[in-house]
Amino acid sequence: MSVKKFKILTKPFVFLSGWRSLPTYEMLSYILMYASVPMLAYGINNYDSEVIKIIILTVLTMYSGFFAALIWNDITDADIDAVSHPDRPIPSGRISKKKFFTIALIFSTMVFVFSTLVSIICFSIVGFAALFVTLHDKYLKKRVKIPAYSEIFTPVQWVVVAIFGFFAIWTAIPQKFDILINIPLLGSISTDNYSVLQMFILILFTYFADNAHDLPEGVSDFEGDKREGVRTYATSFGVKNASRISFFMFLVSGFFAFLLFYYTILSFVFLILFILIWINILRYSYKLLKSNDSNRKDLAKIVGRKGFDYFLMSYNLIFLDIIIQIILNHYGVSLIF
Secondary structure, three states: OOHHHHHHHHHHHHHHHHHOOOOHHHHHHHHHHHHHHHHHHHOOOOOOHHHHHHHHHHHHHHHHHHHHHHHHHHHHOHHHHHHHOOOOHHHHOOOOHHHHHHHHHHHHHHHHHHHHHHOHHHHHHHHHHHHHHHHHHHHHHHHOOOOOHHHHHOOHHHHHHHHHHHHHHHHHOOOOOOEEEEEOOOEEEEEOHHHHHHHHHHHHHHHHHHHHHHHHHHHHOHHHHHHHOOOOHHHHHOHHHHHHHHHHHHHHHHHHHHHHHHHOOOOHHHHHHHHHHHHHHHHHHHHHHHOOHHHHHHHHHHHHHHHHHHHHHHHHHHHHHHHHHHHHHHOOOOOOO
C-alpha cells in the first residue's frame, strides 16, 4: 500500500483522535469504564470466553455510541459552539456538517451491529436511547420550556452505560435468577432482585455524578446557551445557584457510591481510592461555589473538567477493584469480609 493511500485511509482516525483534544488517558479510560459494568453485574466468577466476548462487545457498542453521540451533539449544537467553543470542528471550519453527518452515521451503524451481537434486547436499549438523544439534541432542549430541561435529561446518555452493561449479562449469560421475563421476539431476561438493586444504585450514581460536572460547564457556556434559548441550570436559575446545585450533586453522588460499595462485590480498594477523588472534587466544587464573578467562568471550566475526571475515574476504580479481586480469588484470597 502506498504512503498516499495509507494517509487517506487513516485520515478519519487522525481527525477523530484530535477532534475534541481528548486526553489519551481519557480515551483509554472509556475502555475500562464500559467493561466495568458487565463485570460488576457478572461478579467474581469464572470468566470464560463467552463472558469475555460479551464484555468486548459491550465496550465496542458503548465506544461507538460515545463517538456517535458527541458527533451528533456537535452537529446539532454548531450555533451554540460558534459562541462558546469556536475551536470545535464545525465552527472552526475543519470539517463540514455533511462530512460529520456521514461519520456519525457510520458510528451509529456500528452501535446497532455490536449491540445486536450481544442480544436483541440490548439492541432495543440502544435504539431507544438513540431515538431519545436525537429528539433531545435536535428539538427538545431548545424548545421545551421546563427550567433546566437540557441538563436534567443530558445525563440519560451516560445512564445507558449502566443499563446496557447489566442487561448484556442478564440477557446473554445464563444466570441464577428469581426474576425471569420472556419477551416475544426479543428474548429473555434472567436476574435477581439484588442485581436489580445494584443496577439502580449505579444508575443514580451515574446520573448525579455526570450532572454535577455538567452544571459547571453550563456556567462556563452561559452566554452561548442563553443566546440560543437552551435551558440549563445556569440560564434558568443563575450561575450562582447552578454552582450550589452542582456541589450538592457531587455530595449526593458520593452517597450512592458508598451504597454501591455496600451492596455490591466492591472491596475497600474501591472505597478508599474513591473517597480520595471525591474529597478532591468537592474541594474544587466548593471553590466554584464561593467564587466571584470575575473568575467564575474560568474556574467553572476547571471544575467541569475535573468533575468529569471524577465521574470517569469512579468507573475505572470499579474495573480496577474487580480485576484485583479476580486475580486474588484465583489464588484463594478474598477482599470481601
